[in-house]
Amino acid sequence: MIKRNTGFSNLTAGYLFPEIARRRREYAASHPEAKIISLGIGNTTEPLSKHIAQAMSDYALGLATPEGYSGYGDEQGNTELRQRIAEVFYPNMADASEVFISDGAKCDIARIQTLFGRDVKVAVQDPAYPVYVDGSVVVGAAGANNGTGYEGITYLPCTEDNDFFPDLSKVEKDTLIYFCSPNNPTGATATREQLQKLVDFANANGCIIIYDAAYFAFIRDPSLPKTIFEIPGAKTCAIEVNSFSKPVGFTGVRLGWSIVPNELKFADGSSVNKDWNRVMTTLFNGASNIVQAGGLAALDEQGLKDMKEEVDYYLENGKLIKATLDGENFKKLGVQAYFTGNGPYVWAKFPGKKSWEVFDAILDKCHVVTTPGSGFGPAGESFIRFSSFGHRADIEEACTRLSKLEL
Ligand code: PGU
Numbered sequence: 108m109i110k111r112n113t114g115f116s117n118l119t120a121g122y123l124f125p126e127i128a129r130r131r132r133e134y135a136a137s138h139p140e141a142k143i144i145s146l147g148i149g150n151t152t153e154p155l156s157k158h159i160a161q162a163m164s165d166y167a168l169g170l171a172t173p174e175g176y177s178g179y180g181d182e183q184g185n186t187e188l189r190q191r192i193a194e195v196f197y198p199n200m201a202d203a204s205e206v207f208i209s210d211g212a213k214c215d216i217a218r219i220q221t222l223f224g225r226d227v228k229v230a231v232q233d234p235a236y237p238v239y240v241d242g243s244v245v246v247g248a249a250g251a252n253n254g255t256g257y258e259g260i261t262y263l264p265c266t267e268d269n270d271f272f273p274d275l276s277k278v279e280k281d282t283l284i285y286f287c288s289p290n291n292p293t294g295a296t297a298t299r300e301q302l303q304k305l306v307d308f309a310n311a312n313g314c315i316i317i318y319d320a321a322y323f324a325f326i327r328d329p330s331l332p333k334t335i336f337e338i339p340g341a342k343t344c345a346i347e348v349n350s351f352s353k354p355v356g357f358t359g360v361r362l363g364w365s366i367v368p369n370e371l372k373f374a375d376g377s378s379v380n381k382d383w384n385r386v387m388t389t390l391f392n393g394a395s396n397i398v399q400a401g402g403l404a405a406l407d408e409q410g411l412k413d414m415k416e417e418v419d420y421y422l423e424n425g426k427l428i429k430a431t432l433d434g435e436n437f438k439k440l441g442v443q444a445y446f447t448g449n450g451p452y453v454w455a456k457f458p459g460k461k462s463w464e465v466f467d468a469i470l471d472k473c474h475v476v477t478t479p480g481s482g483f484g485p486a487g488e489s490f491i492r493f494s495s496f497g498h499r500a501d502i503e504e505a506c507t508r509l510s511k512l513e514l
Contacts, residue, residue: 114245119252123237123482124148130467131476138474144505146428146493147476149291149451151356153420153498156413159355162404167397177396182388184208184364185399191406192364196323196349200336201366205380207387208394208402211363212321212350213238218386219317219346219365220246222379228282230261232273234292234483234490236319239285248283256485264486267443267456271295275308281374284309286335287319289326289450292483292492296331296449302338309344313374316345321363324354324418326449334366342368346379353451354414355405362398421451424502425495428453431506432493440514453493454480460514465491473508 120126127147135143169175183189189203197206209215216238225247231239233256240260243249250258261282263273271293278284286305288297297305309316318335326333335341350363371379394402404410425446431437432444432455444455457465462479469475469491480490495502 112245114247117244117249117251117257118241122241123478126482127466127476127478130470134470141474143470143474143476144497144501144508145476146495146497146502146505147478149353149494149496151353151358151417151421152496153356153417155356155360156405156410156417158409158413159401159404163360163397163401166400170397180393180396180399182391182393183384184394185396185403188399188402188406189364191403195406195411197334197336197366200334201368205366205368207365207367207383208399209363209365209387209391210361210394211352211357212319212348214391215348215363215365216317216319217242218390219348220248221390222382222386223248223283223315228261228279229259230263230278230282230284230314231484232265232286232290233262233485234265234480234487235285236287236291237483239317239319240484262484262486265290265293265295266486267445271445272297272301275305278308278312278314281313284314284316285319286316287321289322289447291319291322291450292452292478292480292487292490293454294445294447294450294452296326296328296447299330299332299338302332302335303340306335306338306340306344310340314344315371315379316341318345318347319349320347321350322353322450323349324414325422325451327422328447328449331449336366336368342370344371346371346383351402351405354418355401355410356417357398357401360398360401362394362402420499421495422448424497424499425451425453427502427506428493428495431509434510436510436512440512451495453495455491455493456489457491457514458489460489462488462490465514468514469509469512473505473512475505475508 189206220242229243249260265271323333335345347366351357367380367383429446441458446453462481466479478492480487
């Protein structure tokens with residue numbers, strides 16, 4: 108018989124979000140009267156921009172004509188879209204040969220793990236988006252969980268004590284560092300100075316940063332960098348993964364991109380961009396051409412305007428949630444809530460409580476689904492993540508219910 112990939116036996120729990128969905132289903136089955144509202148998974152809820160939908164519809168209809176039909180495209184993506192992404196988001200920072208179009212940031216993170224293989228050392232912010240750690244375990248770059256975390260992973264606590272920016276001195280030389288800003292789940296958005304520190308550290312220590320900028324479109328403070336490539340030195344030490352999911356509601360449509368600089372090298376001097384090109388051409392067959400037409404529409408004048416409006420809507424939701432968590436009721440509970448206004452998540456500490464315990468209490472008493480902070484790593488214990496993705500009326504209703512929460 109074929110042996111199981113030890114990476115899977117090393118994983119200690121199921122993936123976080125299906126586990127939350129399972130608990131929600133179970134609760135709903137035993138409480139059919141409950142009108143459950145989700146502030147859990149960061150899933151977009153507002154309709155697509157008509158402009159973008161029209162572009163995809165036109166492209167799809169064109170496929171039904173002899174002139175408009177096309178089959179496989181370039182695996183790295185439509186040249187025009189690669190150019191447009193470089194121009195719009197990375198002026199003087201990256202060119203089209205460094206842009207790779209994909210079916211989303213999560214899928215790129217998984218493929219990046221095949222790029223570095225099982226022998227790489229890994230460091231993550233703690234708490235962090237679970238895919239960095241779970242994916243590393245699956246490919247064997249991390250071992251078993253010893254109760255405080257997976258062997259081979261350096262956890263870098265990001266807490267209120269360090270203003271949610273990690274102490275890099277714990278990172279060994281030649282480590283792959285996952286860094287997410289605006290951060291999921293804490294919402295912390297790194298400043299120029301902080302990112303310069305990170306880049307300088309990586310360059311000095313042979314590290315490569317996997318910079319997840321999936322929430323870049325939420326940054327409203329003009330002093331904060333939207334891409335790691337705004338930082339001098341980043342091109343010799345960083346890869347950026349990014350996505351249309353949150354900016355234009357493509358969570359179901361699926362479209363993302365990565366930037367792998369031509370200057371970035373492995374220890375033997377070989378090009379990371381060339382190997383990434385090999386991964387993308389060999390293990391991926393290109394993003395849907397219909398969806399790429401939508402991506403192009405998202406980056407023209409109208410598309411960019413629609414993007415801003417859509418993100419503003421969610422940011423407004425975030426403010427409502429933050430105001431609720433700052434209210435009298437939560438003060439009594441000793442809750443401290445963090446919301447930067449530059450990301451979609453509100454991160455709240457419930458002192459003395461376990462995250463899953465608070466999750467269950469909020470589900471049971473308010474019929475609101477949240478995400479337990481401990482699901483993002485050991486330093487997330489006692490925290491709850493509130494997502495600001497939702498229809499305004501649902502957010503308002505959830506806030507009304509939350510403001511009466513008793514624990
Ligand atoms: N990167 C970060 C930091 C994310 O939070 C998410 C989604 C992604 C990437 C995924 O981007 P795609 O381009 O759509 O693949 N995080 C959500 C959804 C959960 C999930 O498993 O992706 C969340 O609630 O954290």
